[in-house]
Amino acid sequence: MSKKFYVTTAIDYLNGEPHLGHAYEKIITDGIARAHKSLGEEVFYLTGLDEHGLKVQQAAQAKGMEPKEYCDELSQSWKAFAGALQLINNDFIRTTEPRHYAVVSAILQKLWDQGDFYKSSYKGYYSTRAETFLTEDDRQPDGSFDAIYGDVVELEEDNYYFTLSKHQQWLIDHIEANPDFIQPVTRRNEILGFLKNQELKDLCISRPANRLQWGIPLPFDPDYVTYVWFDALINYVSATLSHGDPLVQKILKVQPPEEDAETAAKGLELWPADIHVIGKDIVRFHSVYWPIMLKAMGLPLPKQVLAHGWWQKDGDKMSKTTGNIVDPVAVIEEWGVDAFRFYVTRELSIGPDGNWTDEGFQARYDAELANGLGNLVNRSLSMLKRYRKSETPAVSNELESLATETITQVKAAYQDNQLQKALQLTWAFITKINQYIDETAPFKIAKDPEQAGRLDEILYNLVESCRILAVLIWPIIPGTAQKIFDQLQIEGTPATLAELKWGGISAGHVTGKPSPLFPRKETAK
Numbered sequence: 001m002s003k004k005f006y007v008t009t010a011i012d013y014l015n016g017e018p019h020l021g022h023a024y025e026k027i028i029t030d031g032i033a034r035a036h037k038s039l040g041e042e043v044f045y046l047t048g049l050d051e052h053g054l055k056v057q058q059a060a061q062a063k064g065m066e067p068k069e070y071c072d073e074l075s076q077s078w079k080a081f082a083g084a085l086q087l088i089n090n091d092f093i094r095t096t097e098p099r100h101y102a103v104v105s106a107i108l109q110k111l112w113d114q115g116d117f118y119k120s121s122y123k124g125y126y127s128t129r130a131e132t133f134l135t136e137d138d139r140q141p142d143g144s145f146d147a148i149y150g151d152v153v154e155l156e157e158d159n160y161y162f163t164l165s166k167h168q169q170w171l172i173d174h175i176e177a178n179p180d181f182i183q184p185v186t187r188r189n190e191i192l193g194f195l196k197n198q199e200l201k202d203l204c205i206s207r208p209a210n211r212l213q214w215g216i217p218l219p220f221d222p223d224y225v226t227y228v229w230f231d232a233l234i235n236y237v238s239a240t241l242s243h244g245d246p247l248v249q250k251i252l253k254v255q256p257p258e259e260d261a262e263t264a265a266k267g268l269e270l271w272p273a274d275i276h277v278i279g280k281d282i283v284r285f286h287s288v289y290w291p292i293m294l295k296a297m298g299l300p301l302p303k304q305v306l307a308h309g310w311w312q313k314d315g316d317k318m319s320k321t322t323g324n325i326v327d328p329v330a331v332i333e334e335w336g337v338d339a340f341r342f343y344v345t346r347e348l349s350i351g352p353d354g355n356w357t358d359e360g361f362q363a364r365y366d367a368e369l370a371n372g373l374g375n376l377v378n379r380s381l382s383m384l385k386r387y388r389k390s391e392t393p394a395v396s397n398e399l400e401s402l403a404t405e406t407i408t409q410v411k412a413a414y415q416d417n418q419l420q421k422a423l424q425l426t427w428a429f430i431t432k433i434n435q436y437i438d439e440t441a442p443f444k445i446a447k448d449p450e451q452a453g454r455l456d457e458i459l460y461n462l463v464e465s466c467r468i469l470a471v472l473i474w475p476i477i478p479g480t481a482q483k484i485f486d487q488l489q490i491e492g493t494p495a496t497l498a499e500l501k502w503g504g505i506s507a508g509h510v511t512g513k514p515s516p517l518f519p520r521k522e523t524a525k
């Protein structure tokens with residue numbers, strides 16, 4: 001068995017309902033997973049939930065529930081959300097599962113035995129709301145702390161610390177030797193700047209259980225629970241245990257829990273992850289703390305940390321309290337999941353921030369989906385039906401070189417996880433084929449029986465281009481790709497980028513009934 005292409009999202013805090021930011025991250029990760037699958041790789045896609053820590057404990061309390069009961073209930077709607085986005089995730093991890101406890105405990109014990117942790121007392125200002133100690137640097141000019149920290153109290157507390165600074169130069173060297181390790185380059189530069197300009201402070205990895213109960217106990221001191229980030233990052237490894245990853249079992253000397261015996265028997269080779277897709281706010285956790293944790297455990301590092309930007313709405317931060325939000329479920333119900341997946345992927349490359357506007361969404365729906373792609377497929381199949389009773393004429397190669405060039409470029413973009421670019425190239429192809437229809441005017445030629453041969457050529461080029469398009473779009477809008485295959489009456493999946501080339505539809509193939517892929521909508525202005 002060979003190692004799979006292993007891609008992950010951040011795991012979301014379970015303190016509310018999913019929003020546009022969560023949806024975005026899952027969709028682009030899905031695009032990456034599907035693209036690699038279509039390119040012929042074996043893919044494993046992990047997403048899930050971060051269920052421990054104060055935020056979740058407080059959210060449960062606010063509902064008058066026990067944290068576990070609260071998490072069990074709410075996690076169902078997050079799993080359903082992954083389904084509504086049509087993700088092809090192979091697993092959905094929750095940090096309250098036995099497999100995660102087993103791996104977190106094994107890692108803590110191993111690092112403790114190795115002498116990577118020490119206990120120390122710390123006196124300082126503590127924000128319960130942010131669950132963090134503050135320093136003098138956090139004070140505002142007037143001496144107070146920002147309101148986001150809530151009540152700040154002076155506290156002296158013993159905790160366990162993880163020694164980081166001895167790994168600092170090693171990490172700098174690793175980032176410098178591996179330019180793709182942190183992407184995009186702006187984030188890489190930020191992290192290098194941070195690492196080169198100051199000595200890393202040791203990471204506090206515990207919280208006293210009398211202050212925070214909702215966490216994984218330290219195996220060597222039950223008076224403490226594990227700090228939520230130390231717990232959460234490990235999900236990427238603990239998921240692999242339940243699929244029997246041989247490397248992880250060997251290095252961490254931990255067995256999959258009984259309940260995972262069946263999946264573990266498969267022995268999938270997953271670690272190291274190929275890509276951790278995350279938002280720009282949590283790059284430091286993933287490209288400083290996480291690599292050092294892995295180094296201490298003796299596991300290889302992920303190949304890439306890929307940081308996307310943040311969405312705003314109408315130029316402002318999204319916020320529940322002001323009502324300035326985009327509800328992904330409502331958008332999907334109104335416009336369909338593919339329209340939603342298309343907009344967020346097409347609007348932004350992976351890196352910069354985005355701004356959602358309803359007008360922008362509708363403009364892309366109308367121009368690119370309904371008029372661009374939808375119209376092309378509809379016109380092509382309707383003409384074939386009207387002029388040739390839906391029977392494909394002899395193979396013609398007029399658009400072959402354009403298609404071949406597009407296929408090569410789109411494949412390269414997908415290989416490089418440049419989803420927006422893949423869509424731009426695909427839509428440039430759509431525009432050219434729509435122009436081809438206007439220029440060759442099959443609807444005029446059809447009136448002249450002497451030009452029947454020419455009409456055959458044009459119709460072949462159109463249906464074959466539609467087939468190729470279905471394969472090109474599958475990673476991002478898989479439902480539409482499948483609908484095109486259904487209307488073309490082609491069996492099987494459009495997930496076949498690896499072998500995609502001109503000439504797949506044979507002469508005599510009968511296509512099905514055309515129906516609009518993206519119905520036009522009248523919206524109240």
Ligand code: MSP
Nearest residue numbers: 010011012013021050232233278279280309310311
């Ligand atoms: N639980 C931590 C992650 C632990 S990963 C080991 C966390 N959770 S979160 O729910 O706050 O955020 C989950 C992901 O959603 C993060 O990658 C974050 O950047 C992303 N987003 C949250 N709001 C966002 C936007 N407005 N726009 C785009 N992505 C955003 O952090």
